[in-house]
Amino acid sequence: MREIITIHVGQCGNRIGQNFWEHISQEHNISPDGTHQGEYNLKLEKIDVYFDESFKSRHIPRAVFVDLEPIPIEAVQASKLGRIFRPENFISGKNGASNLWAKGYYTEGAGVIDTIMDSVRQEVERADNVQGFQISHGLAGGTGCGLGCLIMDKLVDEYPATIQQTFSVFPSSVCANVIEPYNAIPFFSKSQNGTASIQILDNESLEKLCLRSSKFMTSRPTYQDMNQLIASAMSGMTCSFRYPGQLNSNMLKYLTHLIPFPRMRFLMCSYAPISGVENRVPTVENLVKEVFDPRNVTCNVDTRQGHFITGAVSFRGIMSSSEVEEEMHAARNVQSRNFLEWIPDSLKSSICNVPPKGVERDATFMINSTAINELFKKLATQFALMFKRKAFLHWFTSEGMDEMEFTEFESNFNDGMCEYDTSWLLNTPIDEEVWEEYDENFGNVEPV
Numbered sequence: 004m005r006e007i008i009t010i011h012v013g014q015c016g017n018r019i020g021q022n023f024w025e026h027i028s029q030e031h032n033i034s035p036d037g038t039h040q041g042e043y044n045l046k047l048e049k050i051d052v053y054f055d056e057s058f059k060s061r062h063i064p065r066a067v068f069v070d071l072e073p074i075p076i077e078a079v080q081a082s083k084l085g086r087i088f089r090p091e092n093f094i095s096g097k098n099g100a101s102n103l104w105a106k107g108y109y110t111e112g113a114g115v116i117d118t119i120m121d122s123v124r125q126e127v128e129r130a131d132n133v134q135g136f137q138i139s140h141g142l143a144g145g146t147g148c149g150l151g152c153l154i155m156d157k158l159v160d161e162y163p164a165t166i167q168q169t170f171s172v173f174p175s176s177v178c179a180n181v182i183e184p185y186n187a188i189p190f191f192s193k194s195q196n197g198t199a200s201i202q203i204l205d206n207e208s209l210e211k212l213c214l215r216s217s218k219f220m221t222s223r224p225t226y227q228d229m230n231q232l233i234a235s236a237m238s239g240m241t242c243s244f245r246y247p248g249q250l251n252s253n254m255l256k257y258l259t260h261l262i263p264f265p266r267m268r269f270l271m272c273s274y275a276p277i278s279g280v281e282n283r284v285p286t287v288e289n290l291v292k293e294v295f296d297p298r299n300v301t302c303n304v305d306t307r308q309g310h311f312i313t314g315a316v317s318f319r320g321i322m323s324s325s326e327v328e329e330e331m332h333a334a335r336n337v338q339s340r341n342f343l344e345w346i347p348d349s350l351k352s353s354i355c356n357v358p359p360k361g362v363e364r365d366a367t368f369m370i371n372s373t374a375i376n377e378l379f380k381k382l383a384t385q386f387a388l389m390f391k392r393k394a395f396l397h398w399f400t401s402e403g404m405d406e407m408e409f410t411e412f413e414s415n416f417n418d419g420m421c422e423y424d425t426s427w428l429l430n431t432p433i434d435e436e437v438w439e440e441y442d443e444n445f446g447n448v449e450p451v
C-alpha cells in the first residue's frame with residue numbers, strides 16, 4: 004500500500020486538519036475510538052493509505068499536528084476525534100511565532116523541528132512505502148508558513164523520493180495583520196525545490212461561498228464554516244487515493260495530469276453543490292454547471308479571465324458515466340475559448356460511487372489556470388509597497404534574517420508569476436525562441 008502522511012501546522016493548519024480527519028473518518032465509518040463500524044466494503048479496501056491499522060484493529064490516522072504554541076493543539080486533542088490520534092504526534096512549542104515567519108523558520112522553529120521529524124520518521128517506519136506528504140497551513144502565519152517551510156525543507160532532504168502536496172490558505176487582500184505578505188512571500192521560494200503541488204485556498208472567496216450556501220444559513224461565516232467547506236473539497240480531492248478503481252489512484256498519477264511544468268504547480272479548486280442542496284439530489288448537469296461557475300472557485304479570481312491549463316473533476320455518488328461525459332463535453336465546448344489548444348486532453352473526470360458526507364452527490368474541480376496570477380499580483384503589490392520602504396523589516400532582521408533574503412524571495416516570486424503569463428502559453432505553434440527563453444529561466448528545474 005502506498006501511504007500518505009498528513010502534517011498540520013499552525014492554528015489554521017491544525018483546524019483544517021481536524022475538520023479533514025472528522026470528515027474522512029465519518030466517510031469511512033471509523034468511530035472516534037478508531038474502530039470500524041459496519042460491514043467490510045469498499046470503504047475499507049484502501050483504508051491503509053490514510054490510516055494505520057497495526058494496533059488492535061484500531062485505525063489510527065497517519066497524521067502529525069504541530070504548532071509553536073499549545074492552544075490550537077489542545078483544541079484538536081479536546082475535539083470529539085481527539086483520542087483517535089497518536090498522542091505523541093501532537094507537538095507544540097511554548098512561545099509561539101508572534102506572527103513572524105523568521106521565528107517559525109529560524110529561531111522558535113529550530114527548537115521543535117527535531118521532535119517533529121522524529122514523529123514523522125516513526126510514521127514513515129510504520130508504513131510500507133510512503134507515497135507522499137500532505138501539509139495544511141496558513142501562508143500568512145508565522146507558524147503555518149515559517150515552520151511549515153522548515154518542515155518542507157527537511158522532508159525534501161530526508162525523503163526525496165516522496166511527493167509533497169500542500170493545502171495553503173492564502174492571505175486575504177484585507178490583511179488581518181500588516182506583515183502577512185512578508186510571511187507568505189518566502190513560501191514561494193522555499194517550496195520550489197520539492198513541493199509538487201500547492202492547493203491554494205482563499206478565505207475571501209470561502210467566505211462568499213459560505214454566504215451563498217444554504218448549508219450554513221449564516222450572515223457572518225466563521226472559520227469553522229469555511230473549514231467545513233475546505234474539508235468537503237479536500238475529501239473530493241483525495242477520494243481517488245482512498246477508494247479502489249479510480250482514475251488518479253495515487254498522488255503521482257493525479258499530479259502528472261495536473262502539473263504540466265514543475266513550477267506551474269499552483270492549483271485552485273471549485274466545489275459543488277453550494278446552493279439549494281436541501282432535500283434533493285443535485286443533478287449531474289447542475290454539478291457541472293456549478294463547478295465551472297467562477298463563483299464556486301475557492302480563490303478570489305475570475306477563471307473566465309484566464310486560461311485553463313489542466314483540470315480534473317472528481318464526482319462522488321451514484322450517477323451515470325455517460326451523463327457525466329456528455330455534460331463535461333458540453334461544458335468544455337461552451338468554454339473552449341478558455342482552454343489551451345495544445346493540451347487536447349486537458350480536462351479529465353472520474354466518478355467515485357461512494358457518496359460524500361452529508362450529500363448524496365458532489366463534485367470537486369481541481370484547476371490549474373492562469374487566472375491564479377490575479378491573486379499573485381495582489382500579493383506582490385502588497386509586499387512591494389512595504390518592502391520598498393523597508394517597513395516592518397526590523398522584526399525579521401532582529402531574528403537573524405538578512406534583507407537580501409527578502410530581495411531574493413521577491414524576485415523568485417515574480418519569476419513564478421511570469422510562468423503563468425498567458426502570452427507564451429498561447430503561442431501555438433510555439434517557436435524556438437520562446438522555448439530558449441523558457442529554458443534559460445526555468446530549464447534547470449527538475450521535474451517531479
Ligand SMILES: Nc1nc2c(ncn2[C@@H]2O[C@H](COP(=O)(O)OP(=O)(O)O)[C@@H](O)[C@H]2O)c(=O)[nH]1
Pocket residue numbers: 012013014015016018019100102141142143144145146147148172173174175179206226227229230
Ligand atoms: N480558513 C481558515 N483560515 C484560518 C483559520 N485560522 C486562521 N486562519 C487564517 O490563517 C492565517 C494564519 O493565521 P494562523 O493560522 O493563526 O497563524 P499561525 O498559527 O502563526 O500559523 C491568517 O490569514 C488567518 O486568517 C481557520 O481556522 N480557517
Ligand SMILES: [Mg+2]
Pocket residue numbers: 013014072099100144146
Ligand atoms: Mg499561531
